[in-house]
Amino acid sequence: MIAIVDYGMGNVRSLSNAFEYLGEDVIVTDDPLAMDDADRIVLPGVGAFGDAMQAMHQRGVIVPLNRQVLELRKPLLGICLGMQLVAKESVEHGHHQGLGWVDARIERLTPASPLKVPHVGWNSLDFPARDWLFEGIRQKEANFYFVHSFHMVCANPQDRIATTDYGGDVTAVVRHGNIVVMQFHPEKSQDNGLRLLQNWVNWSA
Amino acid sequence: MLKKRIIPKFLIRGGRLVKGVGFHDNFREAGNPVSTAKVYDAYGVDELMFVDIDATLENRETTGSIIERVSEEVFMPFTVGGGIRSLEHIATLLRSGADKVSITSEAALAPEFIRTAASRFGDQCIVVGLDYARTSDGSLRLYTHGGTRATNLDPVEYAQRMQDYHAGEILLCSIDRDGTMSGYDLDLIHVLSEKLDIPLIASSGAGSLAHCAEALNAGASAITISSMFLFSDHSPIKVRTYLETNGLPVRSQKGSHS
Numbered sequence: 001m002i003a004i005v006d007y008g009m010g011n012v013r014s015l016s017n018a019f020e021y022l023g024e025d026v027i028v029t030d031d032p033l034a035m036d037d038a039d040r041i042v043l044p045g046v047g048a049f050g051d052a053m054q055a056m057h058q059r060g061v062i063v064p065l066n067r068q069v070l071e072l073r074k075p076l077l078g079i080c081l082g083m084q085l086v087a088k089e090s091v092e093h094g095h096h097q098g099l100g101w102v103d104a105r106i107e108r109l110t111p112a113s114p115l116k117v118p119h120v121g122w123n124s125l126d127f128p129a130r131d132w133l134f135e136g137i138r139q140k141e142a143n144f145y146f147v148h149s150f151h152m153v154c155a156n157p158q159d160r161i162a163t164t165d166y167g168g169d170v171t172a173v174v175r176h177g178n179i180v181v182m183q184f185h186p187e188k189s190q191d192n193g194l195r196l197l198q199n200w201v202n203w204s205a
Numbered sequence: 206m207l208k209k210r211i212i213p214k215f216l217i218r219g220g221r222l223v224k225g226v227g228f229h230d231n232f233r234e235a236g237n238p239v240s241t242a243k244v245y246d247a248y249g250v251d252e253l254m255f256v257d258i259d260a261t262l263e264n265r266e267t268t269g270s271i272i273e274r275v276s277e278e279v280f281m282p283f284t285v286g287g288g289i290r291s292l293e294h295i296a297t298l299l300r301s302g303a304d305k306v307s308i309t310s311e312a313a314l315a316p317e318f319i320r321t322a323a324s325r326f327g328d329q330c331i332v333v334g335l336d337y338a339r340t341s342d343g344s345l346r347l348y349t350h351g352g353t354r355a356t357n358l359d360p361v362e363y364a365q366r367m368q369d370y371h372a373g374e375i376l377l378c379s380i381d382r383d384g385t386m387s388g389y390d391l392d393l394i395h396v397l398s399e400k401l402d403i404p405l406i407a408s409s410g411a412g413s414l415a416h417c418a419e420a421l422n423a424g425a426s427a428i429t430i431s432s433m434f435l436f437s438d439h440s441p442i443k444v445r446t447y448l449e450t451n452g453l454p455v456r457s458q459k460g461s462h463s
Contacts, residue, residue: 014302017277046299047327081327093324115207116404116426118329118373122208122251122456143208143456145282147304147329149373165206188282188304190249 001025002201003038003068007059009052010044010082011187018187022198032064040201041068043181045081049090049106049150052081053098062099069101069179076101077200078181083174084152086181092150102176103155109148111167118149119166123184125173127162132203133173133180134162136195144172144184144192151183208454210251210427211417211444213434214408215241216258217287220271223258224384224435235435239274245434246279248441251456253279254376254429256307257287258351269301276302284332286376290315295322299330307376309334310349313356313363316370323371332406333372335360337393338380345393352380361396368403375401376429379409384432386412389420398424414439414447421453 002019004012006028016026019042027034035041043065045052056062069076078086087098090106098106109117122143127134134142146164152171154160162173164184173182180200186193215222215238222235235241242253255272272285285298286307295306312319312333323331336348337360347358364375377397379390389410398405404426411417411430420428433439448455 011299011302011304013273013300014276014280014304017302018280021280046304046330048324051325113402114398114424116402118403119207120329120374120404121210121426124206141457146207147282149328185282185304187280190246190281194280 001027001038002040002042003035004028004042004044005035005061005065006030007052007055007061009047009055011046011185012044014185014187015042015044015079018194018197019201022194022201024201030059030061032060032067035064035068038068038074040075040077041065043076043078043082043085045079045083045085047081049081049084049092049098050094050096052085053096056085065099073178075200075203076179076181078179079187080148080183080185083181083183084150086179087152090150101179102152102159102174102181104152104159104174106150107153109151109166109170115167118147119170120147121145122189123164123166125162125164127173131161133175133196133199135199137192142192144186144189146184148183152181206454208251208456209421209425209448210406211441211448211455212252212254212284212406212427212429213245213250213441214254214256214429214431216256216431217271218257218259224432238271239278242275242279242283245441246281249445249456250441251282252427253281253283254307255283255285255287257285259287269297272298272301272303286332286334290318292322292325295326295330299326305330305332305373307332307334309336310351312367312372313347313349313358316366319367319370319372323373328371328373328403331372332374332376333364333367334376334378335364335367336378336380348380352383360393361400364397365400368401372403374404374406374426376406376408382410383408385410386432386437388412388416389423389425389428391419391423394420394423394425398426412437414444417444418448418451418453421448
């Protein structure tokens with residue numbers, strides 16, 4: 001079973017629809033016991049970083065999440081803001097501490113003109129050949145849907161396994177042990193996105 | 206490389222899709238929202254846009270149920286607009302599966318609402334709709350309430366102010382051109398895309414493949430297409446192929462699982 005963590009911010013329905021389409025059992029929850037029962041954890045998120053951290057504190061999901069991800073080492077998938085929350089800190093609207101699972105910080109996108117911010121739309125990915133996460137996805141057709149103004153800057157370059165080009169390399173996928181996080185929305189990326197989610201479901205950390 | 210986006214725009218009234226001319230004339234029936242969304246998903250369009258055109262006039266909020274059903278059937282981005290004037294309404298639509306909301310009347314009447322919504326949901330969620338028409342003295346003016354009420358606001362100044370208020374994108378709709386299939390307003394697209402740092406979605410006027418290329422070459426990040434898809438034989442595949450042949454960056458593969 002997959003537990004999608006509900007802390008009041010996020011495209012929870014689209015994500016659960018996508019996993020259900022793939023035939024998975026999904027629960028949308030903030031209950032620590034339900035997370036204990038799950039094999040996999042998904043951290044969604046749409047919105048501002050500081051508000052999301054505050055919402056997770058208020059819902060009491062940070063302690064159980066740390067247990068699932070750091071102690072029990074269950075596969076964790078973070079999407080969009082859910083990706084960014086695993087970083088140590090963010091400078092979105094002030095300065096905020098993140099979950100700190102990955103040594104990275106979140107900074108504003110600053111591409112040169114005429115590129116616009118937010119970075120909205122389908123962009124291509126540069127990813128390693130023969131990686132389980134991208135199995136069945138053709139490099140030249142690897143477009144995914146992005147919608148974001150901030151991006152992850154990793155302290156350890158080896159954590160960053162896929163990038164996209166937006167006035168320079170922008171981190172698209174980070175993998176660190178049992179943690180896989182992506183800036184784009186696989187649940188909104190049609191066939192490519194569903195394939196990526198299926199590959200993640202097939203993976204054991 | 207980021208691709209230019211092709212976005213079918215659907216007007217919803219009474220739970221069905223409709224299409225009119227000049228915002229409030231001659232509505233024609235255009236189908237069931239969910240099945241139409243599935244067809245366009247199979248075509249591999251880049252986003253979908255739904256606007257509940259009754260919503261502001263009749264003080265009615267867009268029904269989330271259509272959105273929920275669409276998000277069960279298609280795994281692609283979509284934007285929902287029409288009568289949005291509360292944070293709770295935005296939260297409901299996002300929870301129902303929408304990725305972005307478009308806000309037109311309330312942005313003009315209460316601009317602080319855009320700032321508040323952007324700080325709560327993120328700039329990237331908030332599309333500000335800009336409906337405008339040319340007045341009898343030749344100047345351009347912003348309209349609200351589904352194109353029925355003129356304001357004294359200038360569209361260019363207004364768009365820049367909405368950017369300052371943290372709008373994520375501007376959706377530019379010409380009341381004069383809507384439904385006429387006579388081409389996009391290239392002059393204003395050019396001016397706004399030069400002045401704005403946020404993406405511009407050009408709407409209103411697509412009638413030929415050349416029109417689509419013109420709007421994107423004028424600087425739009427995305428184009429919406431409505432009448433041309435519903436009432437001509439130009440499919441999204443033809444549009445995409447034409448744009449690609451003319452050197453514009455578009456997704457080349459079919460996108461859908463169905």
